[in-house]
Amino acid sequence: MKKFKDLPGHSRVWIYQSNRVLSNDEISTIESRGRSFIENWSAHGADLNGALEVIYKQFIVLALDEQVASATGCSIDKSVHFFQQLGNDFNVDLFNRLLIAYRVDDSIELLPMSDFQDQLANGKFTENTQVFNNLVTTLDEFRNQWEVAVKDSWHKQLLPTNV
Known part of the structure; x- marks a missing residue:
């Protein structure tokens, strides 16, 4: 393969x-x-x-x-x-698009989108928190824009408006 x-x-x-x-x-x-x-x-x-x-x-x-x-x-x-x-x-869910994957040090964590947005609002996460942009569509995008800061992904729409 x-x-x-x-x-x-x-x-x-x-x-x-x-x-x-x-x-x-x-x-x-x-x-x-x-x-x-x-x-x-x-x-x-x-x-x-x-x-x-x-x-x-x-x-x-x-x-x-x-x-x-x-x-x-x-x-x-x-x-x-x-x-x-x-x-x-x-016995895994591969289709839950409402789970946000993000990096904490060397591990990957998951949160429901609403909880992730709450963490952005309360300051636990910032625009620089590393997330996985699973909406990339090409291999080049995957290589360069998959693991990025919130501010560089569609996730930025979850940021509080005062950021």
Whole structure:
């Protein structure tokens, strides 16, 4: 299976954030299943050139070089089904977009968006708190704009208005 380093920066990415840290055994199985999924992933009969990596034991990232072949509705549906199955098999939620991931020293923490916003309002978090912007859409964005300060991400809309 290809790695992200083998794909061009314009490759499309989808980030699935787990609601908990994955074990090494789970990661190994997810990566193995990911290899099988990508080997069989196609769009209208054309093989798709993709890669899957588990990052920080909490994010499963799928990348696709769309210059080789573009994703279609059906191929995207297949990938969503693949991640739904992973979630079911490992009892993790990979689809809760209201959980904000942020860095505290060397660990990654999660909070519901409303609680994260409260922490910004009461000053526990600042515009410089490091967050994970799971809305990036390309591999270049993933490499350069995924782990950023609140002020440099969509998360800035959660800042109190007086900041």
